[in-house]
Amino acid sequence: MSILVLIGITIILGFIGGRFSNRFKLPAVVGYLFAGVLLGPSFLNILDAKCLDLIGILNDVALGIVAFIIGSEMRMSVLRKMGKGLAAIIFSESFGAFFCVAFGVYFLTHKLHWALIFGAMAPASAPAGTAIVLQEYKAKGPLTNALYAVVGLDDGLAIIIYAFAAVLAKMLMIKEPMSFMAVLGKPLFEIFGAIITGGIMGVILGYFIRKLYNRSEILAVALGGILICSGLARYLNFSLILSNLALGMVFANFFFLANRRTYQALQGVALPIYIIFFVTAGAHLQISLLPAMGVLGLIYIFCRTLGLMGGSYLGATISRSDPIIRKYLGLGILSQAGVAIGLAILATREFSVLGPEGQQMAVVVINTIAATTIVFEIIGPMATKFAISKAGEIGKLKR
Secondary structure, eight states, rough: OHHHHHHHHHHHHHHHHHHHHHTTOOOOHHHHHHHHHHHHHTTOOOOOOHHHHHHHHHHHHHHHHHHHHHHHHHOHHHHHHHHHHHHHHHHHHHHHHHHHHHHHHHHHHOHHHHHHHHHHHHOOHHHHHHHHHHTTTTTTSSSHHHHHHHHHHHHHHHHHHHHHHHHHHHHHHHOOOHHHHHHHHHHHHHHHHHHHHHHHHHHHHHHHHTTTTOOOOOOOHHHHHHHHHHHHHTTTOOOOHHHHHHHHHHHHHHHHHHHHHHHHHHHHHHHHHHHHHHHHHHHHOOOGHHHHHHHHHHHHHHHHHHHHHHHHHHHHHHOOHHHHHHHHHGGOOOOOOHHHHHHHHHHHHHHTTTTHHHHHHHHHHHHHHHHHHHHHHHHHHHHHHHHHHHTTTOOOOOO
């Protein structure tokens, strides 16, 4: 079947799934995901592995747009109001998830290296799942601002936590000293490289768009900038999310009026790209993996949820943040997908060469994270919608 036909089917069935989901007062993204599961290998197999690989480039486009929009919401005036509270929340929820999962896995397996690696998977969030719900319901308010900031920034911290945990796990397995800086150098280079790349692109994009007022022209230039930034990030092995996040932040803070016009222009093309992204994400979710996660997967789900919610509550309490943030932020950051899967794949490559024990852990990690992602990708958007609804920040549903 022609790939264009498949893309058309993906958009239409995804749209129908989103509207059907709205009828049950659920976020449209849940419908997109279920449409993907139906079209994917778990059921109809219309979107098989070959098709998903061909459509994959559109996923990078969607992630770039989502990261740019998140960055454009992170203006310095808003971040200053949150002050030290933002840093406290990000550190508290990330390390809360790490330690809770590590403790739970160690309690079950009595293997410290397993506990470290599973704990390192827990802080990573899925910015797209949260951001799309906030946009769908036109959410505005302190909780919404905090959610944009946290899901946009905690992935960088998650990568650093994984780097430390991987070093410790390898030291425990091979019983030889290793240099922290030698191992940490690569992830730190990737993070700062992504920020610099995005920042430079933000200045360039702002220079070109600041005098444009035609929406079509703004859309053309903005998409071009996001695509260049995404392409450079992939080519240089930087984080695509962090690069476009930095692009959006620089653009929003130094070219505010142009940023508002760009945001409005992107809304005209964003929906079909988002639908493709989440339908293909759903197609990647293999329902057959759910039984494979077993007790370990259930512990991971419970402890990660407890760590994120408890950690964000603690951080918000310590920093005396808005009570709304303290009560509901943890519910809005449960989604988990791309970064966690990426870290699981990285762990598989790094530990599968360390003998039978490393091979066993690698297999368990990739299968458990893949299975639990299905759960978090479904409950995450619903929890986000519940949080902004309870916080009174939900707006008029987009149609």
